[in-house]
Amino acid sequence: MSPDTASTSVAPAPTHEDPNQFALLRQRRFAPFFWTQFSGAANDNLFKFAFTVMVTYQLSVDWLPPAMAGLVIGALFILPFLLFSATSGQLTDKYDKTKMIRFVKNLEIAIMLVAAVGFIAGNIPILLLCTFLMGVHSTLFGPVKFAYMPQVLNERELTGGNGMVEMGTFVAILLGNVAGGLLVALPGIGHTTVAVACVVAALAGRAVAQFIPSVPATDPGLTINWNPFTETWRNLKLAHENIVVFRSLLGISWMWFFGAVFLSQFPSLAKNVLHGNEQVASLLLVVFSIGIGVGSLLCEVLSRRHVEIGLVPLGAIGMSVFSIDLYFASRSLPPSEIMGLAAFMAQGAHWRVMLDLALLSLFAGLYSVPMYxxxxxxxxxxxxxxxxxxxxxxxxxxxxxxxxxxxALLGAGFTVPQIFLFTGLANAVVAFYIFMLVPEYLLRFIAWVSSRFVYRFKVQGDENLPSTGAAILACNHVSFVDAVLLMAASPRPIYFVMDHRIFRVPVLGWLFRLAKAIPIAPYKEDPKTYEAAFDRAAQVLREGDLLAIFPEGGITKDGQLQEFKGGIMKIIERAKAEGVEAPVIPMALTNLWGSYFSRIEKGGAMVRPFRRGMFSRVGLNVGRAWASKAVTPQSLHDQVAALLQEGASS
Structure with a gap:
């Protein structure tokens, strides 16, 4: 280890905005890490696929029949994830992540040197041992991969960084499979060539890892619990403390369930349903991998460079729609002789199958990246x-x-298309269940759709929204969907203090109850609801969350900014009494007056849907945070008015 790389600490994530996620590949905090994980994923799959092909087509042993080879190799590779994941998570939290990465890459070199002997000698037991050890390698690298990024990327870069890693992983899997299949089939030199390629890939990954800057441990005083069962249970309990995180873990695991069904059935789909040869099976893998990669990269574009979990329901919908359509596209294909790639591509019906496969995997990318x-x-x-x-x-x-x-479904007589139909329908049920358990996903989806397909929504100053900690957001009140637009602007959940009467509005009332908005009524009208609102607002701030209030006390009737009521001061005072000094962030919704969801001077709200045309342009200006002790209703009113003026002139 050279002194210049060993002692370099990672710089804090920069606050400037890069043009897009690909700019990260020019930065040392991300590029060496990206290529390290890329080489590891490629080498995993080069090794596994070459070994599978070798056992299936080239070697013959009684105790490992070809039909069982893929299953045994896959099971051996997955087993370490069950045995050692809990330990690997502890090691990653306890030690410098860069040192962990370099240790894992050193281990990979050692494993590949042993595997090289196994390939050259055609020794299956050695290669089975190396399959298990490569599973250990991947088990150790997994927590490092996802824990490294939040320490070197800021919130606006996290979605793009995850998209790049997800895309890179699936491209690496594809290239590794293709390379493994081609190299092992070389006449006379295939086994030796695979052996050399595996070692070279491991060395390349280790060389790139040397340039990853140091990332300090997050819990260096941690005492390692070597019991994987008790530690796994403890980790699940830790995750369960944040219910959104825990159910997101389940959501990601469901995505792997969904993807594994399709990946495992590609050979049968190609041969028995599409009547294609091995090249057609490889094409299906290529299409699936490209779809995942494109969907992963689209996340940053569609999320405006925030962590936008509103994309998750969109992804779930697409996964179900196109897996169900894949059933209809493939169930009635006429029987034929096994055909090559050219003959397969010449038939129009097969293009629908490939399009369904590409789109369901694209939506799987949209589903998984925001969750990670x-x-x-x-x-x-x-x-x-x-x-x-x-x-x-x-x-x-x-x-x-x-x-x-x-x-079990195949044993019960289900066809491959019927399994795809079953999976698509199950995905719809599971997704609906998750989104009802964690309504934040559904709320963010509604906000995402509203801000892109109902309005053309532009946010200025969103860097002033804090990524952590309590804050009070104070905004003008123009329409019945103001809260929805604020949701769309913030990567964090917001709790709204809202006029109790808005909860009576059909659909919107249900939506705001789902969002756990806080109803407030005038003291003279309902003193119990009035006091409960301030108690709940103080609790939100005490727990470090964002609280939004519309200080005008109601939706404007003439489009003008109204006088601010004193409720904002009572919230500040109640928070201070509980030891919370929450900054106040002024905000202004612009150009929303006169739209469908606002009132108009001669008429009510929600009449004549297209009175301002389609995709009406609206905006949100976010001001800088004020210390709560400097806030008065009038000073806050002046700040919001200034932001409105900025919006009108921009």
Missing amino acids: ALIQMRSQPTHRARIIAANNILNALFMIGSSLIAG
């Missing part, structure tokens, strides 16, 4: 790697479960 980013952002930093390790265990269990269920 959410877990990274909201997990307690000292426990982040252990929570991710628990997720890896759940992923492995769900993937094993998918194999058992798919096998």
Whole structure:
């Protein structure tokens, strides 16, 4: 280890905005890490696929029949995730992550040197041992991979960084499989070539890892619990303390269940349904991998560079729609002789199958990336790697479960298209259940749709929204969807103090109750609701969350900014009494007056839907935070008025 790289500490994540996620590949805090994980994923799959092909087509042993080879190799690779994930999460939290990465890459070199002997000698027991050890390698690297990024990327970069890693992983898997299949088939030199390629890939990964800057431990005083069972249970309990994080772990594990069903059935789909040869099976893998990669990269574009979990329901909808359509596209294909790639591509019906496969995998990318980013952002930093390790265990269990269920369905006489239909319908049920348990996903989806397809919503100054800690957001009140637009602007959940009468509005009332908005009524009208609102507001701030209030006390009737009431001061005073000094952030919604959801001077709200045309342009200006002790209703009114003026002139 050279002194210049060993002693370099990672710089804090920069606050400037790069043009897009690809700019991270030019930065030392991300690029060496990206190529290190890329090389590891490629080498995993080069090794596994070459070994599978070798056992299936080239070597013959009685105790490992070809039909069982893929299953045994896959099971051996997954087993370490069940045994050692809990330990690997602890090690990642306890030690410098860069040192962990370099240790894992050193281990990979040692394993590949042993595997090289196994390939050259055609020794299957040695290669089975190396399969298990490469599973250990991946088990150790998994928590490091996802715990590293939140320490070097800021919130606006986290979605893009996860998208790049997800895309890179699936491209690496694809390249590793293709390279493994091609190299092992080389006449006379295939085994030796694979051996050399595996060692070279491991050396390349270790060389790149040397340039990863140091990332300090998040819990250096941690005492390692070497019992994987008790530690796994402890990690799940830690994750369960944040219910959104815990159910996101389950959501990600379901995505791996969903994906494993399709990946495991590609050979049968290609041969028995599409009547294609091995090249057609490879094409399906290529299409699936490209879809995942494109969907992962689209997340940053669609999320405006925030952690946007509103994309998760969109992804779930697409996964179900196109897996169900894949059933209809493939169930009635006429029988034919096994065809090559050119003959397969010449038939128009096959293009629908490939389009369904590409789109369901694209939406799987939209589904998974925001969930990973959410877990990274909201997990307690000292426990982040252990929570991710628990997720890896759940992923492995769900993937094993998918194999058992798919096998049971096939044994019961289901066809491959029927299994896809079953999976698509099950995905719809599971997604609906998750979104009802964690309504934040559904709320963010509604906000995301509203801000992009109902309005053209532009946010200025969103860097003033704090990524952590309590704050009071004070905004003008123009329409019945002001809260929805504020939700769309913030990567964090917001609790709203709202006029109790808005809860009577059909649909919107249900939506705001789902969002756990806080109803408030005038003291003279309902003193109990009045006091309960301030108690709940103080609790929100005490717990370090964002609280939004519309200080005008109601929706404007003429489009003008109204006088601010004194409720904002009572919230500040109640928070101070509980030891919370929450900053106040002024905000102004612009150009919303006169739209469908606002009142108009001669008429009510929600009449004549297209009175301002389609995709009406609206905006939100976010001001800088004020210390609460400097706030008065009039000074806050003046700040919001100034932001409104800025919006009118921009």
